[in-house]
Amino acid sequence: AAKAQGRNCFAHFEPGMDAAARERRDMEIDMRAALTRGEFLLHYQPAIDIASGQTVGYEALVRWNHPTRGVLYPGAFIPLAEETGLILPLGDWILNRAVEDLASWPDHLRVAVNLSPSQLRSGHVLGTIMRALAHGNVAPHRLELEITESTTLHNNETSVAQLHKLRNMGVRIALDDFGTGHSSLNYLRSFPFHKMKIDRCFVEGLGQREDALPMVRAVIALAHSLNMATTAEGVERPEQLDILRAEGCTEAQGYLFAQPEQASGIADLAQPADASRRSA
Ligand code: C2E
Ligand code: MG
Ligand code: MG
């Protein structure tokens, strides 16, 4: 639009574009340094088995403790990490840290790690995971990988081959944010996921909007008919949990139970495994 209005107008917009490009470049430089300076950290949010009320695992959510900008959330840096390829070393760091943390937790707990599509396309994530599990002496079924719907993933041979190898090893595979992508049903046909995570936008309206329940009911029925467990994301109110329980949803996650926080602040994790929790 600026160009169409003539050269002067175009020139007028250029300094703004430079500033955006500079900011992006600065962030990229910062991100490279952040990896070596240890500025990334993981917060953990519990997933609760709805029938028993027990915590069954924790999802790892990455944060960046930026030296001048404060704590940054994934929405502020994961897209740039993906564009620049930095998601590969960052993703390796996340996997290694999460599995290392998991190794010190009670045996009945799992960790869920979010994977970017580019990590699967790169082909080396399988090796990273195998080494991390072996190093921590952790059973593969205690690791769950969360994969978001993306139009490219199921068309990519490397990605699909790695997912199958991971699944055959016993690693659990979850389809994250179900219902927000473009190829939901195609996706379900293309890979045998263990679990479907029902996106927060469907859970939000439960008990408040009439259209919420039929949608959630249909998604749970679809998942269960394909032998997939279900996790409801973003559960904030008791009435949402009551409805999800009545509908047979397997697990729930959300502020109703806990906000994501550092492992050191979570009592269940700070203590070594004890017999009472094991037999529960
Ligand atoms: P996600 O995997 O769907 O993660 C859930 C997001 O919802 C998290 O935001 C979490 O803090 C937030 N959340 C949890 N419970 C509630 C609730 O009750 N209400 C509301 N309003 N929000 C809730 P976060 O940590 O900002 O992460 C956003 C997204 O960034 C994640 O969505 C995931 O796609 C991505 N992400 C996070 N960590 C990683 C990572 O280590 N690697 C990659 N590749 N992506 C990550
Ligand atoms: Mg997730
Ligand atoms: Mg999710």
Ligand code: MG
């Ligand atoms: Mg989500």
